[in-house]
Structures are given as C-alpha cells and as structure tokens.
Amino acid sequence: xxxxxxxxxxxxxxxxxxxxxxxxxxxxxxxxxxxxxxxxxxxxxxxxxxxxxxxxxxxxxxxxxxxxxxxxxxxxxxxxxxxxxxxxxxxxxxxxxxxxxxxxxxxxxxxxxxxxxxxxxxxxxxxxxxxxxxxxxxxxxxxxxxxxxxxxxxxxxxxxxxxxxxxxxxxxxxxxxxxxxxxxxxxxxxxxxxxxxxxxxxxxxxxxxxxxxxxxxxxxxxxxxxxxxxxxxxxxxxxxxxxxxxxxxxxx
Amino acid sequence: xxxxxxxxxxxxxxxxxxxxxxxxxxxxxxxxxxxxxxxxxxxxxxxxxxxxxxxxxxxxxxxxxxxxxxxxxxxxxxxxxxxxxxxxxxxxxxxxxxxxxxxxxxxxxxxxxxxxxxxxxxxxxxxxxxxxxxxxxxxxxxxxxxxxxxxxxxxxxxxxxxxxxxxxxxxxxxxxxxxxxxxxxxxxxxxxxxxxxxxxxxxxxxxxxxxxxxxxxxxxxxxxxxxxxxxxxxxxxxxxxxxxxxxxxxxxxxxxxxxxxxxxxxxxxxxxxxxxxxxxxxxxxxxxxxxxxxxxxxxxxxxxxxxxxxxxxxxxxxxxxxxxxxxxxxxxxxxxxxxxxxxxxxxxxxxxxxxxxxxxxxxxxxxxxxxxxxxxxxxxxxxxxxxxxxxxxxxxxxxxxxxxxxxxxxxxxxxxxxxxxxxxxxxxxxxxxxxxxxxxxxxxxxxxxxxxxxxxxxxxxxxxxxxxxxxxxxxxxxxxxxxxxxxxxxxxxxxxxxxxxxxxxxxxxxxxxxxxxxx
Numbered sequence: 166x167x168x169x170x171x172x173x174x175x176x177x178x179x180x181x182x183x184x185x186x187x188x189x190x191x192x193x194x195x196x197x198x199x200x201x202x203x204x205x206x207x208x209x210x211x212x213x214x215x216x217x218x219x220x221x222x223x224x225x226x227x228x229x230x231x232x233x234x235x236x237x238x239x240x241x242x243x244x245x246x247x248x249x250x251x252x253x254x255x256x257x258x259x260x261x262x263x264x265x266x267x268x269x270x271x272x273x274x275x276x277x278x279x280x281x282x283x284x285x286x287x288x289x290x291x292x293x294x295x296x297x298x299x300x301x302x303x304x305x306x307x308x309x310x311x312x313x314x315x316x317x318x319x320x321x322x323x324x325x326x327x328x329x330x331x332x333x334x335x336x337x338x339x340x341x342x343x344x345x346x347x348x349x350x351x352x353x354x355x356x357x358x359x360x361x362x363x364x365x366x367x368x369x370x371x372x373x374x375x376x377x378x379x380x381x382x383x384x385x386x387x388x389x390x391x392x393x394x395x396x397x398x399x400x401x402x403x404x405x406x407x408x409x410x411x412x413x414x415x416x417x
Numbered sequence: 418x419x420x421x422x423x424x425x426x427x428x429x430x431x432x433x434x435x436x437x438x439x440x441x442x443x444x445x446x447x448x449x450x451x452x453x454x455x456x457x458x459x460x461x462x463x464x465x466x467x468x469x470x471x472x473x474x475x476x477x478x479x480x481x482x483x484x485x486x487x488x489x490x491x492x493x494x495x496x497x498x499x500x501x502x503x504x505x506x507x508x509x510x511x512x513x514x515x516x517x518x519x520x521x522x523x524x525x526x527x528x529x530x531x532x533x534x535x536x537x538x539x540x541x542x543x544x545x546x547x548x549x550x551x552x553x554x555x556x557x558x559x560x561x562x563x564x565x566x567x568x569x570x571x572x573x574x575x576x577x578x579x580x581x582x583x584x585x586x587x588x589x590x591x592x593x594x595x596x597x598x599x600x601x602x603x604x605x606x607x608x609x610x611x612x613x614x615x616x617x618x619x620x621x622x623x624x625x626x627x628x629x630x631x632x633x634x635x636x637x638x639x640x641x642x643x644x645x646x647x648x649x650x651x652x653x654x655x656x657x658x659x660x661x662x663x664x665x666x667x668x669x670x671x672x673x674x675x676x677x678x679x680x681x682x683x684x685x686x687x688x689x690x691x692x693x694x695x696x697x698x699x700x701x702x703x704x705x706x707x708x709x710x711x712x713x714x715x716x717x718x719x720x721x722x723x724x725x726x727x728x729x730x731x732x733x734x735x736x737x738x739x740x741x742x743x744x745x746x747x748x749x750x751x752x753x754x755x756x757x758x759x760x761x762x763x764x765x766x767x768x769x770x771x772x773x774x775x776x777x778x779x780x781x782x783x784x785x786x787x788x789x790x791x792x793x794x795x796x797x798x799x800x801x802x803x804x805x806x807x808x809x810x811x812x813x814x815x816x817x818x819x820x821x822x823x824x825x826x827x828x829x830x831x832x833x834x835x836x837x838x839x840x841x842x843x844x845x846x847x848x849x850x851x852x853x854x855x856x857x858x859x860x861x862x863x864x865x866x867x868x869x870x871x872x873x874x875x876x877x878x879x880x881x882x883x884x885x886x887x888x889x890x891x892x893x894x895x896x897x898x899x900x901x902x903x904x905x906x907x908x909x910x911x912x913x914x915x916x917x918x919x920x921x922x923x924x925x926x927x928x929x930x931x932x933x934x935x936x
Binding site for chain 1: 873877
C-alpha cells in the first residue's frame, strides 16, 4: 500500500512547524510498513490532485497568504472537486482561512478557495495561547497552540471540537475548526498531528479507504510518548490553580 | 534637571536598594517602572545626558553579543559606557540601566550608551531614547507566539525607526527583511554583509523566512544562503538585489586555537580538493566535508596545524569545537575566539556601527581578540574530568547552529536538551519542528535526554526522526550520572528560562569537584 501526500506551497505556507504534520503522516505510515510519498508543490508549479491521497495546506503570514491567493485561482476548481470526491485535506491556520470564501484583513481582502462556506475577518487582538478541544470524533482531547488575528465564522458547518481551554474560531463561539467530508480545518498548530496521533490516524484511515475501497483498520502503534505530551497539556489546564495563575500573568 | 526627574531617580534607586535588601530578585525592571510612573519622560531626560553617542541594538539573534562587543570596544578606548543587563531589554529594564548608573545627585556621567532593545519594546523605547544609531542584527523567526508573525516583528521595527528619522541605521544587507527598511524609512544607513560562504549545510537548515521579493512579490533568486533567509539574493523580476556591503569580513578561516600560524594562507581552496588526511578524520567527517567548502577549510587548517591543541580531551584528541575563527575587517587581521560563524556577523556589525559613528577604534583588534563570546550562553565546564558544555538555543536558527556545532565534534558524547515554555521562552514550542534534528542521528551521541516542561514534545520531535531518547525531571541527577558513567563529553542545550539555573548548577558542580581533578 502507498499514500501520496501533497504539501501545497511549502515555500509560502510553512509557519509554525507545519513540517511536523508531514513528518507525522510519513512516519506513521512507514512504521506500519505502508509507503509514503511526499510531493511539495512550490508556488507556481502545477498541482495534480488526481495523484494525491492527502493534501496539507499550512499556515503563512497575511502577506504570504496574499501571494498564495494568486496561485490559488489556478487550482480552485480542481481542489474543490478533490474535496467533493472525499479527498483528505488537513488545513491549518492560514490554510484553514484560505478554504473559506474570503479573509478580510485590516488592509486587504484575500479571496479564498470557496471550498467551505465560511469567512474570516481580522481583528487587532491576536488570539494566542495553548488550546484544548473535545471532539466527538475522538475519545482523546485534541491539544495544540493557536495564534491567529482572524476570526472565522463557520456558519452551518460542523466544528472540529468544543473548546475546553483556549479561544477557538472567533474567541467567543466556544468552538474550533471545521470538519467537512474528509477535510479537517483548524487553527491548531503545535504542530497538530504529533501530539494528536488519533487525528493523524483518522485522516490516514480515510485516505486509505478512499484509495483502496475497503475498511482499513490501522495497526496500533506504541504511542506512549504521544500520550504523555498530550496529557501534559490537558493536565496543566485542568488544574484551576494553574489556569488562574496563567490568566493573572497574562494580564499583568 | 527637573525636580520631577530627580525625584524619579531617587525613588527608583530606593526601590532597587529595597529589592536587593529583601532579596527579591535582581531588581532590573521594577526601578525603571517606578521612575517612569513619577516621570514619564525620564528616558528622554536620561539619554540627553549621554555626552557622546547612544547606540541601540535590535534584531532576532545576536543582540546581546553585539551589544557586549560594542560596550567592550568603547570601554577599551577609555570611554564611560552605560549598558543594560542581559534580558533587561524592555522599556523598564532600559530605564533602570540609566537611572541606576547616576551619581548621588542624580547626574549621569557617560560618554556612550549601548542599549539592547527588544523588538516589541522598540516602538516605545526608540522615540524616547533618540539614539544616534540603531544596529539591526537580523529579523527572523523567534518566539512567534509573542510576535505573531515575522512580518509583525518587521512592522514593529519599522514603526520604531520611522519615529526617529535622525537615527543612522546599521543594517545587515544579506538579510532581505532588514534591507527592506531602507525602502520603507528615510533614515541614513550603512550596510554590512559577508560575501563568502561561511556556514555549512547543516547550520543552514530549511527555514526560509522571506524568499519573496518585498517589492514585487516574485520569488527571489539566491547565489547561496548563509542561514535562514540570509544570503546573496536578487530578484529576477524587478532587479532588486543584495547591495555590495559598506563593511564586510573577509578571509574567514576556522582554525585550531593552539596553532594560529597553522591557518592556510588564504581561504580560497577549491571544492573537492580536500584529502582529509588528518589522523582523526572519520568517515562521517569526510561526508560532511564533502558537503561544503568551509568544512574543507577547517580540515586543512587542522592538518597543517598538526592537531596539537590546548583544551584537548583526556585522550589527547583535538576537540573540533575548540577551533576558532580568524577574519579580516577593514584591513585588520583578527584572530578571534568566535566558535560559530554567527559571531563573525556580530563582530562585523559592531565594527560597522563604530565606524559609522566615527568612534575611536585604536584598540578594536585587541579587544576582539580578547573578547569571550561565551557570555554564559556557551560555557564550558570541567567536572570530575568530564567536559560539559552549556549552550543556549532559543529559536530554530540558533538551535540549528548548535546542532551543527555538536556535529563538528566527532567524539562520543551525551546530549541533554531542556525545553521550557514560560512566557520568556515563548509558550509556543512548535518551532522545534522547524529545526532539522535528523542530523543528530549522525552525531555520535551515546545518549540523548530531554528535560524541561515540554520534554515530551522534544522527545516526540526526536521520535519522529527515529532518534531514541529518554527524559528526566531531575536535571542535576542526570548530569551527575552522565559525568560519572557517560562519555565524559556532555552537551547541555537549554532554552532561555533554564539558562541561569543550569549555569549556576554546573558552576556549583565544577567548584565541588575542583575542575578536572579525578577522584
């Protein structure tokens, strides 16, 4: 078996350790004896979605997103078809915003891919902190770090999870991210997958199922270290005293 | 002086005394806060009392070292210089530095002020300080959770610089982001840069911050990269290119400490000539040497130096990381104690600033040759016959440099990596994934141990490169164990908040065991 992972525009969208997500996909396939091929599509090169089983759209600064926008127009319909055909996508931060209709920054209007019926608007106060979600898709919480100026309004879409600690899509809604077909779009980096192997395996299973047609149960991996890293953040923010201390520090 | 300022100074000093008496920390920021409460214009008043020039140093990497070089160079010329303490580079810390340097009557006696300024604080500090020159080391990825994005850092610095149009800029023109300031600000400026390739492949890594043209958005073309986005660039579309720097370092050679005469006559050996004849040369070294010409220069230097060194390990082998750089600055040949190519940049930028200010430089060569770049940030300890190195790595580019340093040492070693996530360190540790840790697989490391609040994240980073490691919550115990049973060659790499405590702990261990004495 083999999966092909397309990393879109790593030269422009490569913030906050996005490479870690690619590495996680790759290693968790290899450790199970499944071949993994990663194809980086640099800005300006042709993206052939028919070859891809997983697409990673990472984060970038507002300026870089604007540049990406130019290249996006060329792949807009191919990308949409890929998603509607149950193609697996992980979109993080800037990539999440780009899947929507638009991102209105303080200066400009960045056009999105219009794959999701969502939009993002910039506000001066950035939402920066550790974040923990409870998602109905997983029994383990999802942990990560959020850092975004944009507030994303997801309309009727299903969120990825409910915010246990942190700010989420708008800082007020109490929810974070979007799940649509085989797309997971989220503000969580950290990077997302290494500390949340349940999310990685969920996406891998979906991609394998789409490619090989049958229900594929992935072999369990020894994830002790992953659990420890995940538990550490959950434990820290389940401690009310710690949360209070951190809040006081933040505002003084 | 205004009464208000006098009162502010008096109260700040009282606060400082109180803090020290009560043993409540080092007291470097609160006095500044108190002074500012009483007199909001205190910094302007104080900086106005500096007799000659005020220099500020900003940038992601190298601020503290560069500022320290400036300080020592000016002191060597007999000048009275004010400097802010490491880490006290926000508004209150800077005010404290000035206020606490005054005499009993609240007067300042200083010829120069060398002030390190945090990028976020620069927006408030610069307009009050009105420095004569502002030195910018580089702008790259650092503590993104504080700064948001590197563009936000850039905009902060831009805003700060725009508020002081009279200030002369000292810019690294190898850094496209820094150089862009010349388009966005009308300030006069001088540039510095290095035209030789001095960084090896490993320290370059893949983090490229701004390889897109700032004026037209097309992809920049690079002759080569130094590290990060620093390098020799040009835009094939609009013609923007890295200018010929006003100040540069040349004839850069890394050579053995004991044999300064052993350095090759020039650094121009061609690629592929290296014969790797040194007795200590391993296959790994040869591989690394083939990858970059700088490595060849090093080996040549080692070969011609005969490999007899001071500071060699107990087995009498040369320790490669004890090699230091020599280079030429404006015709001055300098045999520095710099171990990493970074510090050549730091020295060059300080040189450029002093030249631009027309400061006296009679003793510059002497100062630099005696300058200890260590700065607590890379200290070497001898504990019970084991060599322990402490290194600070607080962002991906810095960490990459440390990995390159570890790889240059072919001897077996133990490595401890401590990662904390306090506000000072940066709460977001995702930058660990921007470091090319895969090279550590070839570092001849007997053990790798992770420590700190985010030790499991660090462990995961290594796990996903298939590099085995363990973790510990008791750093001291682990260090003691490795000193007793390990390779006698220990690297401790920490990020910011662990630096002082670890330094203190290692100093203590060293003094208990009286250095190299074997039991």
